[in-house]
Amino acid sequence: MTQPDMRALFLEELxxxxxxxxxxDVSDSDHLQDDLELDSMDILNLVTALHQRLGVxxxxxxxPKIATPGFAVSYLSDAAGSG
Amino acid sequence: MGLFVMPSLGSDMESGTLVEWLVxxxxxxxxxxxxxxxxTQKGAIEIECFEAGTVQELKAQPGTVLxxxxxxxxxxxxxxxxxxxxALPEPEQEPQPLSKPEPAAEPAAAPARDTTVxxxxxxxxAGAIKASPAARARAAELGLDLxxxxxxxxxxxxxxxxxxxxxxxxIGEPASRLDEMxxxxxxxxxxxxRTIPHFYLSQxxxxxxxxxxLAVRNAGVPxxxxxxxxxxxxxxxxxxxxxxxxxxxxxxxxxxRPAEQVNPSLAVALRGGGLVAPALADVPAMTLDEMMFAMPxxxxxxxxxxxxxxxxxxxxxxxxxxxxxxxxxxxxxIFPPQVALIGIGAPQMRPWVIAGGVxxxxxxxxxxxxDHRVSGGREAARFLSQFEVLVSQPxxx
Numbered sequence: 514m515t516q517p518d519m520r521a522l523f524l525e526e527l528x529x530x531x532x533x534x535x536x537x538d539v540s541d542s543d544h545l546q547d548d549l550e551l552d553s554m555d556i557l558n559l560v561t562a563l564h565q566r567l568g569v570x571x572x573x574x575x576x577p578k579i580a581t582p583g584f585a586v587s588y589l590s591d592a593a594g595s596g
Numbered sequence: 597m598g599l600f601v602m603p604s605l606g607s608d609m610e611s612g613t614l615v616e617w618l619v620x621x622x623x624x625x626x627x628x629x630x631x632x633x634x635x636t637q638k639g640a641i642e643i644e645c646f647e648a649g650t651v652q653e654l655k656a657q658p659g660t661v662l663x664x665x666x667x668x669x670x671x672x673x674x675x676x677x678x679x680x681x682x683a684l685p686e687p688e689q690e691p692q693p694l695s696k697p698e699p700a701a702e703p704a705a706a707p708a709r710d711t712t713v714x715x716x717x718x719x720x721x722a723g724a725i726k727a728s729p730a731a732r733a734r735a736a737e738l739g740l741d742l743x744x745x746x747x748x749x750x751x752x753x754x755x756x757x758x759x760x761x762x763x764x765x766x767i768g769e770p771a772s773r774l775d776e777m778x779x780x781x782x783x784x785x786x787x788x789x790r791t792i793p794h795f796y797l798s799q800x801x802x803x804x805x806x807x808x809x810l811a812v813r814n815a816g817v818p819x820x821x822x823x824x825x826x827x828x829x830x831x832x833x834x835x836x837x838x839x840x841x842x843x844x845x846x847x848x849x850x851x852x853r854p855a856e857q858v859n860p861s862l863a864v865a866l867r868g869g870g871l872v873a874p875a876l877a878d879v880p881a882m883t884l885d886e887m888m889f890a891m892p893x894x895x896x897x898x899x900x901x902x903x904x905x906x907x908x909x910x911x912x913x914x915x916x917x918x919x920x921x922x923x924x925x926x927x928x929x930i931f932p933p934q935v936a937l938i939g940i941g942a943p944q945m946r947p948w949v950i951a952g953g954v955x956x957x958x959x960x961x962x963x964x965x966x967d968h969r970v971s972g973g974r975e976a977a978r979f980l981s982q983f984e985v986l987v988s989q990p991x992x993x
Contacts, residue, residue, distance in 0.1 A: 532900075533867050550867060552919045553824055554892050561819040570818050573811065 514593060520586045526562045527582070530555050541583030567593050600669040602634070602662040605641055605908040607932055608783040611663045612636045614656050623651045625671060630904060632668065637780035638872050639773065639901035641908060649673040735759045777870040785929045792847075792935075793968040796927045797976040799984060800961045802948055803829075806990040807958055825943070826917050827887040829960070831993060833915050833938050834858040834879035836982035842971040843964070843979060844912045846933040852970045861911030861931060862891070864898040873931060874903045875911030884993060918942045925961045935967035960987075 514522070524536040527549075534549060545551045551559070560571045560579075569592040571579060579585035602612055612634035619631045630642035631651070652670040656662055735742050745758050806828055814822040837844050837858050845854040858880050861873040874894050876882070882890065897903055914931050917940040918924075926939030941961040948957035962983055964976050986992065 531867065546921055553826060554895060557819060557822060557824060558892060558896075564819045573814050573822070 514590065516586055516590055519590050519593070520582065522566065523563070523582060523585055523589065526559060526566065530558045530562065539582055541586075542581055544581055545579070545585075563589065569593055598670065598672065599667050600631070600645060600671045602664050602666045602668055603643060603905055603909075604664045605636060605905055606638070606780075606784065607787070608780050609636060609664060611661050611666075612641070613661050614658050614668065615640060616658050617654055617669075618642070619651045619654075619669075621651050621653055625649060625651060628906070631671075633902075634662075637776040638908070639777070639898075639903065642902060642904045643668075644905050645671060647671070647673055774869050777866075777872075781871060784931065788929050788932050792930050792932065794930060794965050795968050795973070795976070796963055796965050797973060797980060798925060798927070798961055798963040799980040800946075800959050801984040801987055802950075802957045803943060803960050803987045804957045806987050807943070809990045821885075823884050823888055824891075826919070827884055827891055828990065828993065829917060829940055829987070830860060830862070830876075830891070830915055831879055831882065831884065831887060832983060832986040832990075833940070833962075834860050835986060836979050837913055837936075837938075838880050839982050840975050840979040842975045843936040843966060845935060846912070847935050847967060847970060848933050852935060855912040857912065859910045859912045861914040861934070862894070863914060863916035863928075864895050866899055872898050872903065873911060873914055874898055874907035877906075877910060913938065915940065925963055927963050928965050930965055930967060935970045937965045939963040939965065 520541075524539060527539070527545075528534050528536050531549065531551060539549070543549050545556065545559075556576065560576075564570050567589060569589060571588075571592075575588070578588045605612070613636075615633040615635050617632050619625060619629075625631060625645050626648050627646055628644050631645045632643045633640050634643050635641075649671040652672050654669045656666070656668045662668065735745070740759060747758055803825075807825065810823060810825060810828065835858075837860075841854050842852070844858050845852060847853075857878040859875045859877050860879055861875040863871060863873050865871055874897075876887070876890055876894065879887070894903070894907060911931070911934060913934055914928070914937040916926060916928050916937060918926055920942055922942050924941045924944055926941060928937040928939045930937045939962070941963070943958045943960050945956055946959050947954045948959065949955075950957070962980060964979055966976050
């Protein structure tokens with residue numbers, strides 16, 4: 514999967530969990546909790562959705578590595594690529 | 597069951613707008629089935645029916661604003677005869693559909709008699725200006741003469757929404773949902789602060805043992821099976837409440853009625869503003885896995901504006917958890933007719949003294965707001981100490 518495809522997938526799941534976020538307004542450096550106002554339950558829902566979609570199980574210890582859409586896309590591309 | 601009426605979904609609710617029917621004449625319904633969607637100040641609520649039966653007739657049309665107690669449908673139980681339905685039922689009858697499902701819900705329905713009688717019935721008192729109690733209270737608060745306000749309720753009664761400085765509101769410009777919700781919160785919280793003598797007791801406690809237990813548990817499982825700190829703390833709060841009788845229940849008609857179940861209302865902040873507090877049922881009887889299904893489900897429906905009527909009425913105490921990034925301490929406002937609210941602050945890393953040495957530990961500050969008509973410092977202290985025992989020994993869950 515290319516990085517733009519992964520970014521689109523990530524934003525799709527993000528906006529499914531938080532429908533009032535406009536994907537066009539999300540920048541790669543937005544912090545999921547501080548800027549996009551996701552709470553711990555939203556983060557868990559997002560991680561669960563990404564696991565179902567990509568088969569990538571993001572551990573709690575790795576949550577800082579998906580703190581922004583930019584970080585998340587890199588992390589998910591690496592993890593999905595290495596299979 | 598017979599006549600199915602617009603239920604009261606909180607002491608501040610005066611009316612609701614029927615959005616859609618989820619049943620049709622001839623359908624059979626079971627207790628707890630959602631039969632209609634009603635738009636309230638707190639968003640769209642699925643109205644559940646409380647007895648099994650057959651839908652005989654839908655009396656209200658979608659789009660209609662119906663005061664609490666107004667007939668909506670005729671639902672007959674086996675062997676029921678069709679009731680006489682032309683007149684509004686007596687106010688004393690309206691809470692009954694709410695009071696049937698379970699003992700804990702009974703007090704929740706009771707305050708409707710005090711504060712949320714249909715505007716038309718309230719206006720009948722001694723030939724006075726027709727106005728709902730909430731509207732009277734607000735008008736007095738704002739120093740407005742009820743006689744100068746244009747009423748939009750049944751029979752021209754002045755209802756809460758009519759009471760705005762400057763007199764007649766601009767009917768052509770409906771307030772946004774957030775404005776409506778803010779009004780509902782304002783009415784309930786003003787009522788609370790005026791009538792409930794609050795007192796507060798706080799304790800900071802070490803939650804490291806609970807966090808460590810969760811880290812181990814969650815490390816070995818896929819995301820769908822992980823448990824959040826918020827669910828654990830909610831369950832611990834409910835267990836601690838269960839051991840402290842005078843915090844759980846409702847204060848109505850000058851009497852405290854303890855509830856048999858602990859049904860904690862969760863304060864859910866909505867994005868863009870606003871707050872709703874739907875309740876889970878009997879949390880002490882739930883497993884953590886059950887809570888991890890029920891909590892996200894209810895929170896997502898709260899945000900989508902699709903809660904159920906039982907969730908709006910069954911709460912016996914409120915838990916407001918500030919999450920992981922916001923404030924450290926919250927002394928909250930009790931949600932009437934409840935008598936206590938538990939504020940759980942965001943976890944903080946702090947120097948902590950254990951066995952004579954200073955170590956970094958994650959702590960939370962739990963603040964109980966309680967009703968002094970019902971409880972005192974001793975009960976509040978007992979609750980906090982029970983809570984602290986549980987967070988220090990999370991394995992008991």
